[in-house]
Amino acid sequence: MENNKVRLNTDWLSACGGCHCAIVDLHEKILDVLGYVQIQRCPVLTDQKDYPPADVGILTGAIRNEHDRHAAEKMRKSCKSLIAFGTCAVYGGIPGAALAHTREELLDRAYRNNPTTETSVPPGEMIDSLEKIVTPIDEVVDxxxxxxxxxPHPTFIFDxxxxxxxxxxxxxxxxxxxxxCQxxxxxCDTDRIQSYHEGIPDPSLCLLSQGYVCLGSVTLDRCLAPCPKNGVPCTGCAGPTMEIxxxxNRDIRTExxxxMARLTRLEQPVIIKAMERSAKSHYSYAMASRMIGEKSTFLIRKWIAEVEESL
Amino acid sequence: MVHVEINESGCRGCRMCVDICPTEVFEFDEPARKARVRESEDCIGCLSCSYLCPSKSITHSDFPVVKNFYRDLQFCRKKEAFL
Structure with missing residues (x-):
């Protein structure tokens, strides 16, 4: 029977590792999957350093250094079909949000002048240096x-x-x-935008109606809406909807x-301006992807400069 | 003939489709707080409702397709591969 199983390789590039945990979150259902699948290489489960030939490959994370690039190429060569798994792999995700700053600014903030810890120098010879930009994996391999x-919610992974x-x-x-979302x-008569930390939202009413900038309506559902159901506005972690x-001509802030203007007394330009002021949060998950990064309406550096000037 | 459908569990009762439809295809079911398709035959396939629907729960079939020359073709090709 072992020979009839689908051989699976997974690898983990520039990402937090949550995607691999999500696979384990299938709980008992993982037993159903294991009936059909032979897990060969999986950084959290097996001690396989090499890339054995496989039928399916799951790649999580974006490409930020030489190791990521090398691993993505090895995975492509060893797997018949390759899945970009999770927002970082598909759009660049949270590591991709680093595009809002230069590599030097990042190293400076993280190592030389980190405000929350004792500072040192950036790590040198022992590890690969950062590439200039973050790249979603489909720009490097097919x-x-x-x-x-x-x-992705285990429901979607299982399906x-x-x-x-x-x-x-x-x-x-x-x-x-x-x-x-329920x-x-x-x-409503709401006429001002509420910050996430202000007030306690009414549990039965849409967060947009209450003046909270919730990205639920512009975000692909791969989560079953746990955040807005529990009073936390959606931050758009699964990336934008297909329309955007x-x-x-469609964009996160305009949509x-x-x-929101239809649900409240707020004017559209007011909402757009407010979202531009906190654009790094609203666009963080998909800005490394060309679909968002190269939109002519996407002006992240300009918006950041405007905020910094006004401080 | 264009056919319009609303995925009932996805409808949040915002009435945006009722407001934006130029041909009054939709009506609002007050007790259930959901939009319903009143007359699918009246739909002219402008797709305004499907774009505006916050939960993307309105789908159309059999509508005349015009070539979207302004679309991001690079992504349109990828869209088929989304799980």
Whole structure:
């Protein structure tokens, strides 16, 4: 039977490791998967340093240094089909948010002048140095399938793996996070934008209606909406919806402003301006991807400069 | 003929589709707090509702397709590979 199993390699590039934990979060369902899958290389489960030939490869994380690039190429060569797994692999994710600053600024903040710890010098010879920019993996190697999410909810992982095993065509579902949020989208008299730390949101009412900038309506649902259900505005961790990615004239801030203006007494330009002031948070997960980074409406450096000038 | 469908569990009751539809395809079910398709036949396939729907829960079928010359074609090709 062992020979009939689907051989799986996984690897972990520039990412937090949460995606690998999400695979383990399948809990008992992982036993169903293991009936069909032979895990060969997996940094958290097996001590396999090499890249044995495999049917399916799962790559998590973005490419930030030479090791990442080398590992991505090795994975591509060893696997028949390769899945970009998690937001970092698909769009650059949180490591990609570093694009808002130069490499020197990052090293300075993290090692030389870190305000929260004793500072030192950046690590030198022992590890690979940072590449100039963060790259989503599909710009380095060919990717067959994408599963966004930070991390993707085990429901989606299980469906995706079973679809692959059973050989059915994977279905792109493009509902937004709002589809699984239980809050009512009612119109309100709210006339100011609330910061995340202000007040306690009404548990039954949409966060946009209450003046909180929630990205649920512009974010692909790969999470089943745990944050907005529990009173935390969505930060867009699974990346933007298909409309925003495919259409250059649609953008995260304009789409949110459109809906928020319909639900509150706030004017669209006010919402757009407020979102530009905190753009690093709203665009962090997908700014390294060309689909967002090269949009003519995406002006992150300008917005950061404006905020710094006003301080 | 264009066919419109609302994924009921995804509807958050914001009424945006009711407001934006130029041909009044939708109506609002007050007790259930959900939008319903009143008359699918009236749909002209402008897709305004599907773009505006916060949860992306409105789908159209059999609508006339025009070539979207302004689309990001690079991503459109990738979209098919999204799980």
């Amino acid at each position: 990717v067959d399938l994408y599963l966004a999410g930070c991390p 995706a793996l079973l679809a692959l095993i059973e050989g059915r065509a994977p279905k792109a579902q493009d509902q937004a996070v709002c589809a699984h 809050r009512n989208m009612d119109r 990615l495919t259409e250059p 949110v402003a459109d809906r």
